[in-house]
Amino acid sequence: xxxxxxxxxxxxxxxxxxxxxxxxxxxxxxxxxxxxxxxxxxxxxxxxxxxxxxxxxxxxxxxxxxxxxxxxxxxxxxxxxxxxxxxxxxxxxxxxxxxxxxxxxxxxxxxxxxxxxxxxxxxxxxxxxxxxxxxxxxxxxxxxxxxxxxxxxxxxxxxxxxxxxxxxxxxxxxxxxxxxxxxxxxxxxxxxxxxxxxxxxxxxxxxxxxxxxxxxxxxxxxxxxxxxxxxxxxxxxxxxxxxxxxxxxxxxxxxxxxxxxxxxxxxxxxxxxxxxxxxxxxxxxxxxxxxxxxxxxxxxxxxxxxxx
Ligand code: KPL
Numbered sequence: 001x002x003x004x005x006x007x008x009x010x011x012x013x014x015x016x017x018x019x020x021x022x023x024x025x026x027x028x029x030x031x032x033x034x035x036x037x038x039x040x041x042x043x044x045x046x047x048x049x050x051x052x053x054x055x056x057x058x059x060x061x062x063x064x065x066x067x068x069x070x071x072x073x074x075x076x077x078x079x080x081x082x083x084x085x086x087x088x089x090x091x092x093x094x095x096x097x098x099x100x101x102x103x104x105x106x107x108x109x110x111x112x113x114x115x116x117x118x119x120x121x122x123x124x125x126x127x128x129x130x131x132x133x134x135x136x137x138x139x140x141x142x143x144x145x146x147x148x149x150x151x152x153x154x155x156x157x158x159x160x161x162x163x164x165x166x167x168x169x170x171x172x173x174x175x176x177x178x179x180x181x182x183x184x185x186x187x188x189x190x191x192x193x194x195x196x197x198x199x200x201x202x203x204x205x206x207x208x209x210x211x212x213x214x215x216x217x218x219x220x221x222x223x224x225x226x227x228x229x230x231x232x233x234x235x236x237x238x239x240x241x242x243x244x245x246x247x248x249x250x251x252x253x254x255x256x257x258x259x260x261x262x263x264x265x266x267x268x269x270x271x272x273x274x275x276x277x278x279x280x281x282x283x284x285x286x287x288x289x290x291x292x293x294x295x296x297x298x299x300x301x302x303x304x305x306x307x308x
Contacts, residue, residue: 001026002168005067006059007086008077009036011131012103014139016075018048019170021057029061030090036136037063043137050141064089072098073168076113079264080106080275087113094120099165101125101149105260106275107190108282110152123165124152126185129174130254143254146175150182184239188246191227193276195220195247197261198297201271201304204262208255211248220247222293230280233287265304273301 002025006017009031020027029046031037045058064086072095078086083104087094094100096119102110103125113122128145149166151158162178169176179185196207203209203216210216224244231240264271277298284291 002073003028003069004073004075004168005030005071005090006075006077007064007090008075008079008082009040009061009137010077010079011133011139012127012129013075013077014046014133014137015048015129015131015141016077016103016170016174017059018046018055018057018139019173021046021059022048022055023170023172025168025170027059028067029059030064030067030086031061033063037061039136043135045137047138048141049134049139050144067093069093070095073101074098075101075103077103079270080104080109080272081270083109084112084116087117091117097121099123101165102152103127103147105189105193106272106279107186108275108279110186114153122152123149123162124182124186125149125176126179126182126189130257132257144175146177148177148179148182148185150179150185152182152186154181154183181239184236187231187234187236188240190276190280191224191231191240191243192247192250193261193272194227194280194294195223195243196251197259197271198273198277198301199223200259200262201265202297202300206255206262207251207257207259210251211255219293219297220244223297226284226291226294227280229289230284230287230291233289234283261301271301271304273298277301 004020004027006013007030017027017029040061048055071093098120100120101123125147127147130143131139131141134140159180166176199210199216227243261271277294280294281298
């Protein structure tokens with residue numbers, strides 16, 4: 001029986017740790033530091049709330065230093081910018097051909113994992129699940145979505161292997177499926193995050209307010225045009241739908257939500273901007289395409305003083 005280690009005690013880490021436990025799949029949680037461990041113990045473990053029911057569980061939690069067992073199944077559920085540090089903190093316990101499943105927003109961190117852990121088998125999951133922390137380790141699974149998982153980089157011959165991996169995951173409680181074109185899913189999610197996250201943080205508004213916002217809406221349209229150009233340059237134009245309509249649809253469905261970037265800014269945390277708009281701008285530079293509106297958004301977010 002496989003044992004999953006989940007690194008990251010945010011909403012996604014808690015959702016997956018609790019879902020694994022709910023399906024009686026062995027799981028441990030690795031949290032950032034002793035303070036987080038104390039909060040975990042005070043909370044009495046993870047509470048996973050789904051509409052009217054709450055599932056409580058106590059997967060063993062550790063800090064990275066304390067976890068001294070070999071790891072051959074790792075879910076990385078940290079913010080993108082903490083990937084390198086989080087993996088380095090457990091690197092000596094990773095088995096040679098361990099499976100790393102990244103359930104994160106953003107792009108760029110995947111290449112870091114490939115470069116630094118060349119023997120690991122990397123999978124990425126792109127999810128439409130809506131989950132947020134109501135309090136530390138109390139996760140609300142507000143919108144049941146689908147998590148698409150694929151090998152990164154893509155390799156069509158790996159499909160049976162991806163299905164075998166999915167069989168180890170909590171498919172009774174989460175909707176999970178294999179996707180041979182995970183790159184396309186990552187780009188589609190990146191486009192949504194490039195359009196919604198920074199603008200909600202800059203204009204301090206909920207996702208739905210972007211749709212008719214007098215300043216944000218024209219910017220959203222300009223960002224979307226640039227995104228479509230880069231996605232085309234990546235050779236994905238046929239596979240990824242137009243950025244504007246996708247983002248407007250997500251803004252509508254998640255109208256009452258605060259984006260994760262707006263939440264980070266409000267809480268005084270660093271944001272994922274370098275792995276969202278930052279990654280887009282890097283790819284644009286590679287293709288020699290100017291993306292001035294995205295570059296401006298990147299600069300504006302970098303200048304934001306948390307809580308200012
Ligand atoms: O993924 C999101 C985020 O906030 O990071 C969206 C889809 C924009 C939902 O808020």
